[in-house]
Amino acid sequence: MLVWTTAAPAIGAAFIASTVEVVEAFTIVLAVATLRGWRPALSGAFAALAVLAVVVAALGPALNLVPLHALQAVIGVLLLLFGLGWLRKAVLRAAGVMALHDEDAIFERERRELGEEMTSDRVANGIAALASFKAVLLEGLEVVFIVLAVGAGRGLMVPASIGALAAFVAVMAAGLLIHKPLSRVPENTLKFAVGVMLSSFGVFWTAEAMEAPFPGGDLALPALAAVFLLIALALAAIVRLRPAEVAS
Amino acid sequence: MSVVTEVLEELWSMFVGDRRLTLLVLAVLAIAATVSWLAPGLRAATPALILIGAAGVLADSVFQAARKAR
Numbered sequence: 001m002l003v004w005t006t007a008a009p010a011i012g013a014a015f016i017a018s019t020v021e022v023v024e025a026f027t028i029v030l031a032v033a034t035l036r037g038w039r040p041a042l043s044g045a046f047a048a049l050a051v052l053a054v055v056v057a058a059l060g061p062a063l064n065l066v067p068l069h070a071l072q073a074v075i076g077v078l079l080l081l082f083g084l085g086w087l088r089k090a091v092l093r094a095a096g097v098m099a100l101h102d103e104d105a106i107f108e109r110e111r112r113e114l115g116e117e118m119t120s121d122r123v124a125n126g127i128a129a130l131a132s133f134k135a136v137l138l139e140g141l142e143v144v145f146i147v148l149a150v151g152a153g154r155g156l157m158v159p160a161s162i163g164a165l166a167a168f169v170a171v172m173a174a175g176l177l178i179h180k181p182l183s184r185v186p187e188n189t190l191k192f193a194v195g196v197m198l199s200s201f202g203v204f205w206t207a208e209a210m211e212a213p214f215p216g217g218d219l220a221l222p223a224l225a226a227v228f229l230l231i232a233l234a235l236a237a238i239v240r241l242r243p244a245e246v247a248s
Numbered sequence: 249m250s251v252v253t254e255v256l257e258e259l260w261s262m263f264v265g266d267r268r269l270t271l272l273v274l275a276v277l278a279i280a281a282t283v284s285w286l287a288p289g290l291r292a293a294t295p296a297l298i299l300i301g302a303a304g305v306l307a308d309s310v311f312q313a314a315r316k317a318r
Contacts, residue, residue: 080273081263088309097317138258203298210284212294231303239314
């Protein structure tokens with residue numbers, strides 16, 4: 001039976017992480033659509049979704065063949081690397097060291113670059129579909145990894161998939177409604193939250209893989225998230241307030 | 249650049265975007281695994297070791313990036 005304390009972080013992590021990725025893919029698909037129409041934009045996007053579906057269909061059952069401890073070890077390490085990487089960038093953006101992700105600027109740049117590449121109508125539609133395909137494939141790969149990583153180690157594939165699917169539906173609904181890049185999505189705040197959750201999962205699973213579980217079992221997950229959140233907020237504050245000391 | 253190359257680059261950057269962070273995380277996990285294996289009496293400390301190590305690696309990586317940027 002599913003335990004809510006385990007399922008909720010899985011759904012939350014998959015939902016928030018997927019929201020970030022789907023927003024990024026949507027920006028480029030929308031740029032393609034406004035330049036060349038929805039046909040090449042959607043054909044590229046659906047082709048990428050088909051490739052991703054094949055990847056999930058191939059990897060999902062294959063993961064069931066891997067012993068649980070080995071799976072937790074590999075996924076735990078990958079989650080820790082991926083989560084800490086996201087958290088690092090989110091802290092640096094929150095501290096003003098790195099520029100924030102600007103969907104409006106990305107939208108305009110993509111339109112400009114696509115416009116420069118297009119010579120004839122046929123070539124233009126091909127390039128547009130390819131741009132849409134690449135955007136959905138590259139961002140989608142991250143969603144697939146997050147769903148597999150969050151879900152595979154503890155039989156949480158269904159909650160993780162629900163989180164990702166809900167994100168896809170929410171972003172598409174919002175995007176179709178406003179028909180503009182979703183620049184008001186607080187992307188860095190979401191990345192901060194995802195970095196915290198994925199790092200927590202990573203620490204939790206690597207410890208379990210070493211047969212040294214955290215006391216309290218699954219209840220340790222929210223506690224780990226709180227610890228990572230406090231550390232990340234403190235780091236952002238230190239870097240923002242004392243740049244000279246950090247730089248010296 | 250081919251789509252395959254871009255996909256491989258994306259996968260690489262997902263986990264090894266910051267080489268120093270990757271190496272330090274692997275080092276922390278190797279130390280924790282060694283402690284857990286060689287000293288079963290200290291196994292209960294392994295989760296704390298991983299957590300403290302991960303936090304330390306994050307701090308190091310953030311300060312390093314801030315130093316480079318300024």
